[in-house]
Amino acid sequence: MSPSPPPPTTDFSDPPNYTFPTHRLARVLRNPDKQPVVLVACGSFSPVTYLHLRMFEMAKDYVRQNTDFEIVGGYLSPVSDQYKKPGLLSAQHRVNMCNLAAEQTSQWLMVDPWEAFQSYQRTAVVLDHFDYEINTRLGGIATADGAQKKPARILLLAGSDLIATMSEPGVWSEPDLDHILGRYGVLIIERAGADMDQAIDSLSRWRHNIHLIHQLVQNDVSSTKVRLFLRRGLSVRYLLPAPVVDYIEEHGLYMDDGPNASAASGAIAAEKEKGKEKEASTSTAAC
Helix, strand or coil: CCCCCCCCCCCCCCCCCCCCCCCCCCCECCCCCCEEEEEEEEECCCCCCHHHHHHHHHHHHHHHHHCCEEEEEEEEEECCHHHCCCCCCCHHHHHHHHHHHHHHHCCCEEECCCCCCCCCCCHHHHHHHHHHHHHHHCCCEECCCCCCEECCEEEEEEEHHHHHHHCCCCCCCHHHHHHHHHHHCEEEECCCCCCCHHHHHHCHHHHHHEEEECCCCCCCCCHHHHHHHHHCCCCCECCECHHHHHHHHHHCCCCCCCCCHHHHHHHHHHHHHHCCCCCCCCCCCCC
16 A cells, blocks of 8 residues: 655735735535635746646536546646746746736636746645645635535646656656655647647556546647747747737747756757657756
């Protein structure tokens, strides 16, 4: 029998003036027999694209058709500026763009700025934060008759690159893998050309908590490609939500080469060579 995952973190330091967003969190289950689930996507979102948003809709379809879960909320959690990834815009701009995308294109997605406005936080700790806010502070999700509250299960939502890095020895720490995959679980959106069989085999002890979702309509839009288009003066409309495009144009974002241009160009070249974008890092699920 596998040992139980380590206990979650409960001692958190919140950014100044922080309030956990709950305005679109369903506080009551429609079906009392279902388990409430909250989806969390951690990533750079520099900028947020339609694929980031589409991932939530694909996950929603998968959950409805293949599980006993009921989704009660979905969150985008932009990474901190301390992540220092090439092409990473300031947290304030990235949070603003995510808010525009979520509020103006969706009825159920929210943006949690907790991770963005402080020092770098491991993905495992970010998931603990959501667990604490929803299940400890709010007390979970009520059933329709009000007779009880059920704890919401927190699920990480990410692209297939995440599982690829998780299966590579030494990239993620074993305790963090056990915490993320053992305590919580992941919904993985498969990308074109990605072979997940070997990666999943390497993570077989957590296979029951890894849910693979096929893209029925392939979409390879990436933030890296969007930034390249913008630097070249090309249109990105219909790759991003219109309010995000307007925001980028209004603030003149991504238009110049900037201090990370050479690193970003290297990333683009690597993407072309390998046929996919590496959005995952050693300790953050970039999606």
